[in-house]
Amino acid sequence: MSDAASSDPRVPEATTPSSTAPLRIANISGFYGDRASAAKEMVDGGPVDVLTGDWLAELTMLILARTQAKRPGGGYARTFVSQMEDVMGTCLDRGIKVVTNAGGLDPDGCADAVAEVADRLGLSPTIAYVSGDNLLNRMADLAGELRPFEGNDLGDPTNYMSANAYIGCWGIVDALQQGADIVITGRATDAAVVCGPAAWHHGWRRDDWDQLAGAVVAGHVIECSTQVTGGNYSFFQEIPGLERPGFPWAEVAADGSCVVGKHEDTGGLVTVGTVTSQLLYEIGGPQYLGPDVTAHFDTIQVNDVGRDRVRISETKGSPPPATLKVAMNELGGYRQDMSIALTGIDIEAKAALVEAGFWAACPYGPDDFASVKTRLVRTDKIDPATNEEAGAAWKLSIKDPDERKVGRAVSNAVIELALANIPGFYGLGGGPGPGRPYGIYRPALIDASLVPQHVVVRRSEGDDYRSAVESVAPAATVTVDPPPVRIVDVPSGETVRAPLGAVVGTRSGDKGGHANLGVFARTPETYAWLDDLLTTVRLRELLPEAADLVIDRHPLPNLLAINFLIRGLLEEGVAASTRQDGQAKSLGEWLRARFVDIPVRLLPDVYRDDSGREAEARP
Numbered sequence: 001m002s003d004a005a006s007s008d009p010r011v012p013e014a015t016t017p018s019s020t021a022p023l024r025i026a027n028i029s030g031f032y033g034d035r036a037s038a039a040k041e042m043v044d045g046g047p048v049d050v051l052t053g054d055w056l057a058e059l060t061m062l063i064l065a066r067t068q069a070k071r072p073g074g075g076y077a078r079t080f081v082s083q084m085e086d087v088m089g090t091c092l093d094r095g096i097k098v099v100t101n102a103g104g105l106d107p108d109g110c111a112d113a114v115a116e117v118a119d120r121l122g123l124s125p126t127i128a129y130v131s132g133d134n135l136l137n138r139m140a141d142l143a144g145e146l147r148p149f150e151g152n153d154l155g156d157p158t159n160y161m162s163a164n165a166y167i168g169c170w171g172i173v174d175a176l177q178q179g180a181d182i183v184i185t186g187r188a189t190d191a192a193v194v195c196g197p198a199a200w201h202h203g204w205r206r207d208d209w210d211q212l213a214g215a216v217v218a219g220h221v222i223e224c225s226t227q228v229t230g231g232n233y234s235f236f237q238e239i240p241g242l243e244r245p246g247f248p249w250a251e252v253a254a255d256g257s258c259v260v261g262k263h264e265d266t267g268g269l270v271t272v273g274t275v276t277s278q279l280l281y282e283i284g285g286p287q288y289l290g291p292d293v294t295a296h297f298d299t300i301q302v303n304d305v306g307r308d309r310v311r312i313s314e315t316k317g318s319p320p321p322a323t324l325k326v327a328m329n330e331l332g333g334y335r336q337d338m339s340i341a342l343t344g345i346d347i348e349a350k351a352a353l354v355e356a357g358f359w360a361a362c363p364y365g366p367d368d369f370a371s372v373k374t375r376l377v378r379t380d381k382i383d384p385a386t387n388e389e390a391g392a393a394w395k396l397s398i399k400d401p402d403e404r405k406v407g408r409a410v411s412n413a414v415i416e417l418a419l420a421n422i423p424g425f426y427g428l429g430g431g432p433g434p435g436r437p438y439g440i441y442r443p444a445l446i447d448a449s450l451v452p453q454h455v456v457v458r459r460s461e462g463d464d465y466r467s468a469v470e471s472v473a474p475a476a477t478v479t480v481d482p483p484p485v486r487i488v489d490v491p492s493g494e495t496v497r498a499p500l501g502a503v504v505g506t507r508s509g510d511k512g513g514h515a516n517l518g519v520f521a522r523t524p525e526t527y528a529w530l531d532d533l534l535t536t537v538r539l540r541e542l543l544p545e546a547a548d549l550v551i552d553r554h555p556l557p558n559l560l561a562i563n564f565l566i567r568g569l570l571e572e573g574v575a576a577s578t579r580q581d582g583q584a585k586s587l588g589e590w591l592r593a594r595f596v597d598i599p600v601r602l603l604p605d606v607y608r609d610d611s612g613r614e615a616e617a618r619p
Contacts, residue, residue, distance in 0.1 A: 020202060020254045022251040022252060022253045022254075022258075022259070023049050023050060023197060023198055023201040023202070023251065023252050024047060024048050024049045024050070024249050024250075024251045025048075025049065025050040025052055025194050025197055025198065025218070025222070025249060025250050025251075025252060026042040026048040026050065026051055026052070026222075026247065026248070026249040027042075027052055027053060027054075027222040027223065027225050027247055027248055027249065028042055028051050028052070028053040028083060028225070028247060029053030029054060029055055029077075029079075029080070029083075029100070029102075029225060030053075030054055030223060030224040030225030030226070030227065031054070031055065031057060031060070031224075031225075032055045032056070032057075032060045032063070032077050032079065033079070034053075034079075034225055035225075035226075035247075036079060036082060036083065037086075038053075038083065038225065038247050039051060039053075039083035039084070039086055039087045040083075040086045040087055041246070041247060041263075041266075042247055042249070042263070043087045043090050043091065043094075043096065044090075045246070045263035045264075045265075045266060046263040046264065048096060048249060049095075049096060049097070049197075049201075050096065050097045050098070050099060050197045051087070051091065051096060051097070051098045051099070051100075052098075052099050052100060052193040052194055052197070052219075052222075053080065053083075053100045053101075053102065053193070053225075054100075054101060054190045054193065054223045054224070055077035055079075055080060055100065055101060055102040055104065056077075056101050056102075056104060056187060056190075058327055058329070058441050058510075058512065058573060058574060059573075059574045059575055059583075060077075060104070061104070061105070061162045061164060061187070061327060061329055062161060062162065062329040062439040062575055064076070064077075064104040064105045064162070065105060065161040065162040065329060065439075066161070066437075068105050068106065069161075073106050073108075073109040073112075074106065074109060075104050075105030075106040075109070076102060076103050076104045076105065076106045076107065076109055076110035076113070076184075077102035077103075077104055077110070078113070079102075080100055080102035080110065080184075081102075081110065081113045081114055081117060084098070084114050084117055084182070085117045085121070088114075088117065088118060088121060088123055088125060088182075089121060089123055091125075091181070092123060092125055092181060097176065097180075097181060097182075097183070097197060098181065098182040098183070099172055099176075099182075099183045099185075099193045099196055099197055100183070100184060100185070100193055101184075101185045101186065101187065101188045101189075101190075101192070101193055102184060103129055103130075103131075103184040103185055103186050104186065104187075105134060105162060105164075105186065107129040107130065107131050107184045107185055107186045108129055108131065108456070110129070110184045111127050111128075111129040111184050111456075111458065114127055114182060114184065115127055115458070124460050125181040125182050126178075126179050126180050126181045126182070126457060126458065126459070126460070127180065127181070127182045127184070127457075127458050128175035128178070128180035128182070128183045128184070128455065128456060128457040128458065129175075129183070129184045129185065129455075129456055130167070130171035130172060130175060130183065130184070130185040130186065130188065130453050130454065130455050130456075131185075131186050131453070131454045131456075132165075132167065132171070132186070132451060132452055132453045132454040132468075132471075133164045133165045133166070133167045133185075133186040133187040133188070133451065133453075134162075134163070134164055134186055134187070135163045135164065135165060135326065135446075135451070136160060136162060136163045136164075139157045139160060139163060142446065142450065143157045145446055145447065145450060146326065146444040146445070146446055147323070147444060147445045147446070148444060148445075149325065149326075149443035149444050149445050150443075152442065152443055152444070152512075152513075153442070154328075154442055154444055155328070155330045155440060155442045156330065157328075159330045159331050160328045160329065160330050160442070161329045161330065161331055161439060162327075162328065162329045163326060163327075163328040163329075164186060164187035164326065164327055164328075165187065165324045165325070165326045165446060165451045165471075166187055166188075166189050166290075166291055166324055166325045166326070166327070167185070167186070167187065167188050167189070167192065167291055167324065167451065167453050167471060168188070168189065168192050168195070168290065168291035168292035168320075168453075168471060169188070169192040169193075169195040169196035169199055169212075169292050170196070170199075170206065170292070170453065170469045170470075170471075171185065171188075171196075171453030171454075171455045171469045172185065172188065172192065172193065172196025172197070172200070173196050173199050173200045174453075174455045174467055174469050175455050175457055176196065176197065176200040177200060178455075178457045178465050179457070180457050183196070187327070189219075189290055189291060190219060190220065190223035191215070191216040191217075191218075191219030191220050191223060191290060192219070192290075192291070192292070193219065193223075194215060194216075194218055194219030194222065194223070194250065194252070195212060195215040195216050195218075195219055195292060198211075198215040198218070198252040198256075199211075199212065199215065201252075202252075202254045206292075206473060206474055207319075207473075207474045207476055208256075209293055209294075209316075209317030209318055209319065209476075209478060210255070210256055210315065210316055210317050211254070211255060211256035211317075212256065212292055212293040212295075212317055213256060213293050213294070213295035213296065213315045213316060213317025213318075214252070214255070214256020214257055214258065214295075214312070214313070214315040214317075215252050215256055215258075216288070216290055216292070216293060216295045216317075217258075217279070217288075217295055217297075217300060217312055217315050218250040218252050218258040218260070218312065219250075220278070220279065220281075220283075220288070220295075221248075221250065221260055221275060221278050221279060221312065222248045222249065222250050222260065224278060224281060225247050225248065226245040226246070226247060226248070226268060227274075227277075227278050227281065227507075228248045228260060228270065228274050228275060228277075228278040229245045229246055229247070229248050229262050229266075229267075229268035229269065229270055229274065230242050230245045230267075230268035230269050230274055231245055231268070232277075232507070232585070233273070233274055233277055233505070234277065234501060234504075234505030234506055234507075234588070234589070234592060235273060235505055238269075239268055239269050239274075240267070240268075240269065241266070241267025241268055242267060242268055243267065244266075244267045245262075245266070245267045245268030246262040246263055246266025246267055246268055247262065247263075247266075248260060248261070248262050248270065249261060249262065249263075255313075256315060256317075257311065257312060257313035257314075257315075258311070258312050258313075259305060259309055259310065259311050259312075260275055260309075260310045260311075260312065261308050261309045261310075262308050269308060270308040270309065270310050271304065271310065272302050272303070272304050272310055273505065273520075273522060274310075275302055275310045275312065276302060276505075276520050276559050276560070276561060277505055277506075277507045277518070277520065278507065279297065279300065279302070279518075279559060279561075280507045280516075280518025280519075280520060280556075280559070280561055280563055281507050281509055281516070281518065282509040282510070282511055282516050283297065283516060283518070283563055284511065284516070284552070284554070284563070284565050285552065285554045285563075285565075286298035286482070286554055286556060289320060289321055289325075290320055291320055291324050291448065291471060291473075292320055292473060293317040293318070293319070293320055293473070294317060294318045294319065294320050294321075295315060295316075295317055296315065296316045296317065296318065296480045296482070297315075297556060297559070298482040298556055298557075298558055299314055299315055299316040299480065299482055299483060299558065300312060300313075300314065300315050300558060300559065301313050301314040301483075301558065302559065314483070316480045317478075317480075318476075318478035318479075318480050319473055319474070319475065319476050319478060320473050321445075321448075322447065322448055322472070322473075323445040323446060323447055323448060324445070324446055324447075324448050324451055324471060325443060325444075325445060326443065326444045326445065326446050327441065327442075327443055328441075328442040328443070328444065329439040329440070329441060329442070329575070330439060330440045330442050331437060331439060331440075332399070332437075332438050332439055332440035332572065332575075332576055333370060333399055333400055333401040333402075333403075333406075333437070333438065334399070334400060334401070334402070334403040334406045334407070334435035334436060334437055334438070335397065335398065335399045335406060335435060335436060335437075335438045335576075336396075336397075336398050336406040336407065336410040336411060336435050336436075337395070337396065337397050337398075337429075337578075338395070338396045338410070338411060338414045338427070338429070339393050339394070339395045339396070339427065339428035339429055340354050340393065340394045340414065340417075340425065340426075340427055340428065341391050341392075341393060341424070341425070341426050341427070341428055342354070342376075342380075342391065342392040342393060342394055342422065342424075343380075343387070343390045343391050343392075343424040344380075344390050344423075344424060347376070347378065347380060347392045348376065350394075350422040350423075351376045351392075351394045353421060353422050354394045354417065354421055354422055354425075355374055355394065355396075357417045357420070357421045358396065358413055358414055358417065361412075361413035361414075361416055361417065362409065362410060362413040363409050363413075364405060364409065368400075368405070369398050369399065369400045369405065369406070370399050370400045370401060371397075371398065371399040371400070372396075372397075372398050373396075373397045373398075373578050374394065374395065374396050374397075375394075375395040376392065376393075376394055376395075377392060377393045377394075377395060377580070378392050379391060379392055379393070380392045393428055395580075396410075396414070397578040398410055399438070399576075400435075403434065403435050403437075404435075405435075406435035407433075407434040407435045408432060408433075408434065410435070411431070411432035411433055412432050414427070414432075415427070415431065415432045438575050438576050439573070439575040439576065440572045440573060440575070440576050441512050441513065441572060441573025441574070441575065441576070443512050448470075448471040448472045448473070449470070449471070449472050451471050452468045452469060452470055452471060453468070453469040453470075453471060454466070454467075454468055454469075455467045455468070455469055482558065483558065485557040485558060486524065487528075488524045488525055488527070488528040489528065490528045490529055490532045491525055491528065491529050491599045491601055491602060492599065493599055493600065493601060494599070494600045495597040495598055495599050495600060496597070496598055496600050496603060496607065497595050497596070497597055497598075498595060498596075498598050498603060498607045499592060499593055499594065499595055499596075500542075500591060500592050500593075500594055500595075500596050500598075501589070501591075501592025501593060502598060502603055502604065502607045503521065503522075503526050503529075503530075503598055503602050503603060503604075504519055504520060504521050504522075504526065504530055504592065505519075505520050505522070505588075505592075506518060506519050506520070506587075506588025506589065506591055506592055507520075507588055508584050508585060508586070508587035508588035508589075509583060509584055509585060510570055510573075510574050510582075510583045510584050511565065512570070512573050513567075513568055513569075513570045513571055513572055513573050513577075514565050514566060514567045514568065514569065514570065515565070515566040515569040515570055515584035515587055516563065516564070516565055516566075516584070517563070517564040517565075517566060517584070517587055517588055517591065518561055518562070518563045518564075518588070519534060519561060519562050519563075519564070519588070519591070520559060520560055520561035520562075521560045521561070522560070523560070523602075524560065525601075525602065526560075526602050527557065527560040527561075529598075529599060529602060530562065531555060531557070531562065533596065534562060535553070536551045536553050536564070539551060539553075539564060539591075542591060542594045542596075543566075543587075543590065543591060543594075545569065546566045546569060549566055549567055549568050549569060550566075550567040550568070551564055551565070551566050551567070552564065552565040552567070566584075566587075569584060569587075570582060570583070570584060
């Protein structure tokens with residue numbers, strides 16, 4: 001066992017840098033499929049000390065599992081290897097470290113691929129990988145140790161396609177201490193790839209809760225790449241150069257605070273708004289639980305310190321839970337999704353006839369399938385000016401364990417209606433075909449002591465360094481109180497009916513089968529109004545799809561924001577969801593489009609309407 005895992009929580013200092021200057025950690029990927037030129041852009045565009053990237057998501061693990069089944073050892077993000085080919089030589093020349101979770105299900109296989117690139121280029125980097133997160137082959141022994149996460153059904157362990165614990169940063173720290181130039185992990189958390197280099201550079205202890213929490217927040221902000229430089233930002237029209245926004249970096253200081261920025265002469269902006277928006281992405285309550293520390297988001301302070309420079313400070317931390325979250329993907333069965341256009345008048349009658357015709361043609365009945373969902377999606381307009389404006393859709397989603405039942409039997413039953421059903425019949429999407437497999441996301445908890453991190457540092461002379469780093473954090477009792485917030489009276493007076501998005505921004509996404517919806521204001525006065533207006537009751541009225549679901553509401557007055565967790569909106573997770581937007585990426589923008597009565601004094605001039613008419617025609 002390495003010193004990093006011993007009873008002494010201090011990080012060994014033999015190869016820890018002596019400098020306490022901030023460490024500039026740059027992001028080069030927010031998902032598997034992000035911009036292929038990002039690494040070269042960040043290395044060539046300005047000074048950086050570390051390149052990091054997040055390649056993994058719950059859906060990505062399912063994709064990698066299917067890749068691994070076809071190509072053993074290949075369950076990693078191949079695009080990372082391509083990026084390394086572009087910049088490896090420059091990184092070695094300039095002493096730039098690389099830390100990533102692109103190893104996915106096969107971090108050793110990814111390390112092999114990077115080593116092949118290095119050999120082809122005539123380079124000799126020290127490559128390390130961190131494993132131990134992949135529990136699939138241990139399921140026979142560990143299945144009884146899994147605890148349901150928030151009461152979720154654990155399903156059938158024999159059907160798991162992947163099972164990975166979310167590990168933290170200390171295996172990364174150990175690898176860097178041993179001189180690794182490139183560190184590749186399995187399912188390390190998105191923030192761990194930032195927290196690890198920061199802890200190594202500054203020599204933090206495993207119980208330096210505030211510093212670790214600050215680094216986790218820095219990692220959370222930059223892990224989705226250009227989302228913090230203007231991508232997916234509600235007020236996108238304020239962001240110049242958004243057709244090609246630059247990738248971000250975070251300069252993490254010794255106290256855990258950071259300055260978020262981007263290289264000069266790149267598109268996008270880094271502002272308090274873009275940072276706040278990203279802080280709200282895919283979170284739950286104010287306590288952001290991780291494997292290394294609990295970061296208290298209700299203590300964060302965000303301040304503008306210059307163009308494209310935003311400082312995040314005052315973040316408080318406390319010990320993490322004694323358990324790690326485990327993400328399992330189970331083969332759920334097979335599905336068939338079909339959509340039929342409904343055009344013009346009599347839309348509801350047309351939908352009813354299509355559905356009746358389908359069941360008359362299908363060799364199975366509704367009760368013969370594990371799941372059947374039909375939806376009428378009304379996108380048609382009155383007196384439509386174009387053919388598209390006249391259109392609505394009837395959507396069918398069928399799931400079953402039997403691939404044959406949801407294959408041609410279903411798709412053919414839809415297609416054969418083409419000349420025998422409604423007027424104007426045509427399909428939206430592909431033609432008839434077989435059912436496709438889908439996964440069910442199964443989250444669980446496991447005791448951290450059962451998931452040590454295994455570190456391998458490959459030496460050129462063949463004498464590899466190997467260690468096991470415990471995932472158990474030091475025990476401690478820490479009380480964190482959020483700072484007092486200045487109370488502002490709820491504005492009153494004349495109102496105008498306008499879209500909520502006229503005065504607030506949002507950021508939404510998926511958390512397993514739940515949807516996260518963060519809503520933020522840009523002034524204390526607007527936040528006071530928002531906090532008074534947007535109760536869970538009102539949110540259900542504005543988003544009828546959530547009317548019957550459990551909703552958690554978490555005010556974050558320090559960020560002028562409220563975060564909602566809408567439980568079950570995404571059903572059994574992204575891969576199984578039958579919503580058109582299975583990842584809830586657009587949920588916030590839907591909310592912003594809903595009309596409410598807004599005090600005139602809060603509205604931008606373009607929305608003000610002295611005549612009292614609704615502001616529907618406004619931008």
